[in-house]
Amino acid sequence: MAVVIDRSKCIYCGACVATCPYLALRLKETYVEVIPEKCTECQLCIKACPVGCISLPGKDNESKR
Amino acid sequence: MEKYDLPLIKNEYDIVIVGAGPAGSLAAREASKRGASVLMIDRRKELGAPVRCGEGLGLKHVTNMGIKLSPQAISANINGARVIAPNLKDDIIIKTPETKGFVLDRKVFDKDLAKDAGRAGAEIAVKCEAYDVIKEGSAVKGIKYIFNGKKGEVKAKVVIAADGAESVIARLAGMRDATSTLYDTDYGFEYEMVNVKLQDNGQDYSDLIEIFFGREWAPRGYNWIFPKGPDSANVGVGIGGLEAPNAIHYLHKWMSADGVKHRFAKAVPVAYKGGAIPVGAPVKEFVMDGFMVVGTAAHQVDPIHGGGIGLAMNAGRIAGTVAAECVKDGKTNAPALNKYKEQWYNEEWKKFSKRLMLRKVLEKLSDDDLNHIISNLDQKDIDLTLAGDFKPVVQKVLLKRPQLLKVLTVLVNL
Ligand SMILES: Cc1cc2nc3c(=O)[nH]c(=O)nc-3n(C[C@H](O)[C@H](O)[C@H](O)COP(=O)(O)OP(=O)(O)OC[C@H]3O[C@@H](n4cnc5c(N)ncnc54)[C@H](O)[C@@H]3O)c2cc1C
Ligand code: SF4
Ligand code: SF4
Numbered sequence: 001m002a003v004v005i006d007r008s009k010c011i012y013c014g015a016c017v018a019t020c021p022y023l024a025l026r027l028k029e030t031y032v033e034v035i036p037e038k039c040t041e042c043q044l045c046i047k048a049c050p051v052g053c054i055s056l057p058g059k060d061n062e063s064k065r
Numbered sequence: 066m067e068k069y070d071l072p073l074i075k076n077e078y079d080i081v082i083v084g085a086g087p088a089g090s091l092a093a094r095e096a097s098k099r100g101a102s103v104l105m106i107d108r109r110k111e112l113g114a115p116v117r118c119g120e121g122l123g124l125k126h127v128t129n130m131g132i133k134l135s136p137q138a139i140s141a142n143i144n145g146a147r148v149i150a151p152n153l154k155d156d157i158i159i160k161t162p163e164t165k166g167f168v169l170d171r172k173v174f175d176k177d178l179a180k181d182a183g184r185a186g187a188e189i190a191v192k193c194e195a196y197d198v199i200k201e202g203s204a205v206k207g208i209k210y211i212f213n214g215k216k217g218e219v220k221a222k223v224v225i226a227a228d229g230a231e232s233v234i235a236r237l238a239g240m241r242d243a244t245s246t247l248y249d250t251d252y253g254f255e256y257e258m259v260n261v262k263l264q265d266n267g268q269d270y271s272d273l274i275e276i277f278f279g280r281e282w283a284p285r286g287y288n289w290i291f292p293k294g295p296d297s298a299n300v301g302v303g304i305g306g307l308e309a310p311n312a313i314h315y316l317h318k319w320m321s322a323d324g325v326k327h328r329f330a331k332a333v334p335v336a337y338k339g340g341a342i343p344v345g346a347p348v349k350e351f352v353m354d355g356f357m358v359v360g361t362a363a364h365q366v367d368p369i370h371g372g373g374i375g376l377a378m379n380a381g382r383i384a385g386t387v388a389a390e391c392v393k394d395g396k397t398n399a400p401a402l403n404k405y406k407e408q409w410y411n412e413e414w415k416k417f418s419k420r421l422m423l424r425k426v427l428e429k430l431s432d433d434d435l436n437h438i439i440s441n442l443d444q445k446d447i448d449l450t451l452a453g454d455f456k457p458v459v460q461k462v463l464l465k466r467p468q469l470l471k472v473l474t475v476l477v478n479l
Contacts, residue, residue, distance in 0.1 A: 019341065
C-alpha cells in the first residue's frame with residue numbers, strides 16, 4: 001500500500017516531497033507522483049500537506065477539513 | 066531557410082545547475098560571467114510559475130546582488146513592517162532602512178533573473194527535469210534528465226543543486242539531512258486575493274508588510290498580509306510541521322477571527338500558493354566531490370521570518386563564483402569547492418546563528434507574553450532591539466514572566 005493524493009485538491013507545492021524521507025514522492029510540474037514500492041506509510045507527508053489532500057487508504061487519517 | 070529547433074543539450078558542461086529559481090539563476094550568472102560553460106535546467110515550462118512564496122524581499126538584497134528590478138517585477142513598494150499581537154489589537158510599526166523592500170511578482174522576477182543568466186552566456190533548458198544523479202564512487206559526475214519527453218545524460222565538472230525545498234537532487238547525491246523534518250519546517254499556504262482592505266484603524270497599511278503572531282492563529286509560525294497592489298495582497302500562514310491539522314485550516318480560522326475578518330469581507334482569491342519552508346539550521350555539508358547545494362535546497366532560509374529569496378541569491382552568487390574558479394584551476398573536489406561554504410559562513414553565519422537562537426526563544430513565549438511585550442514596547446525599545454540591543458525588551462518580559470530569565474539571557478548575550 002501507499003499514500004494516495006487527491007489530484008483535484010493538490011496545489012503541487014512540493015511540501016510532501018520535501019518531507020518524505022524515502023524519496024517515495026516526486027514533484028512533476030502539475031502533480032505529485034507516488035512511487036508505491038518506496039512508501040513506508042510513515043504518514044509524514046500527510047502531516048506536511050498544507051491543504052490536507054493526502055490519505056492512506058484504509059486508515060482513518062483523512063484530513064479534518 | 067533553416068528550420069528553428071530547440072538548442073540541444075550537449076553531453077558535457079563545466080557546470081550543470083538544477084533549478085532556475087533565485088539560487089540557480091544567480092549561480093548561473095556568476096559562473097557564466099567567469100567564462101565557465103554552464104547549463105541550467107528547470108522542470109517548469111514557465112520559470113517562476115507556479116509561485117510558492119509570499120514574495121517579500123528586502124531592498125538590500127536587490128542592491129547587494131546588483132539586480133535591476135523591472136517595473137513589472139514589483140507588485141508593491143514596502144516601507145516597513147507592522148507586527149500584530151495575538152490579541153489582534155496591539156501592534157508595533159517598524160520603519161527602518163532594513164524594512165524597506167518589495168512585494169515581488171515572482172513570475173516576472175524569477176524569469177528576469179534567468180534571462181540575466183542567459184545574457185551572461187548560460188544555456189537554459191526549461192521543461193527539463195533532473196531525475197537522477199550520476200555518481201562514480203563518492204564523486205558526482207553529472208545528472209540524468211528528461212527534456213521535452215526525451216531522456217538523456219549530461220556530464221559536468223560541478224553539479225549545483227538549486228532545486229528548492231524538495232531538495233531531491235542533494236538527497237539523491239547522498240546528503241540525507243536535506244530532507245525537511247516536521248520539527249524544523251514550517252508549512253505554508255496563502256491566497257493571493259483582491260478586495261482586501263489594506264486600511265484599518267483609520268490608517269493605511271498598503272506600504273507595510275503585516276505579520277500576525279499567535280498560537281491560536283499560527284502555531285510556531287505567523288499569518289501575513291503582503292500587499293500586491295492597492296486592493297490586493299498575499300494573505301497567508303505558515304505553521305510548524307508538528308501542528309495539526311494543516312496550514313489552510315489555520316488560515317481560515319484566522320481570517321474568520323474578530324479583529325481581522327472585516328478586512329476580508331469582500332476578498333476573493335485569484336491564486337493559491339503554498340509549500341515547505343525549512344526554518345532550522347542549514348544542511349551540514351554544502352559540497353561533495355563535484356557537487357554543491359545552494360539556496361532553500363540547502364535549508365538556507367531565515368529562521369525567523371522564513372524568507373529565502375535573499376539567502377538563495379547570495380548563496381547562488383558565491384557558489385557560482387567558486388565553482389567557476391575551481392573549474393579554471395582544474396580542481397573540483399570537495400575541499401576545493403568548500404570555499405563556497407567558508408565564504409557563506411563568513412557572510413551569513415553571524416546573523417543566521419543569532420536568528421536560530423531567537424527562534425528558540427520566540428517559541429518559548431506564550432501569547433500572553435507577546436501581547437504584553439507588543440502592547441508595552443515604545444519606539445525607543447524598538448529602535449534599540451533593531452540595533453541588536455534586546456535588553457529593554459527582555460526587562461519588560463521579565464516583569465511578567467520571571468521564569469523566562471534563563472531563555473532570555475541567551476538573547477542579551479548575543
Ligand atoms: C508559502 C511560502 C511563502 C514564502 N514567502 C517568502 C517571502 O515572502 N520572502 C522570501 O524571501 N521567501 C519566501 N519563501 C521562501 C522562498 O520561496 C524560497 O526560499 C525561495 O524560492 C528559494 O529559492 P531557490 O532558488 O532556492 O529555490 P526555488 O525558488 O524553489 O527554485 C527551485 C527551482 O528548481 C526547480 N526544480 C526542482 N526540482 C527540479 C528537478 N528535479 N529538475 C529540474 N528542476 C527542478 C523548480 O521547478 C524551481 O524552479 C516562502 C516560501 C513559501 C513556501
Ligand atoms: S503537500 Fe499536498 S498540496 Fe502540496 S504537493 Fe503534496 S499533496 Fe499536493
Ligand atoms: S507515507 Fe511516508 S514514505 Fe509514504 S510517501 Fe508519505 S512520507 Fe513518504
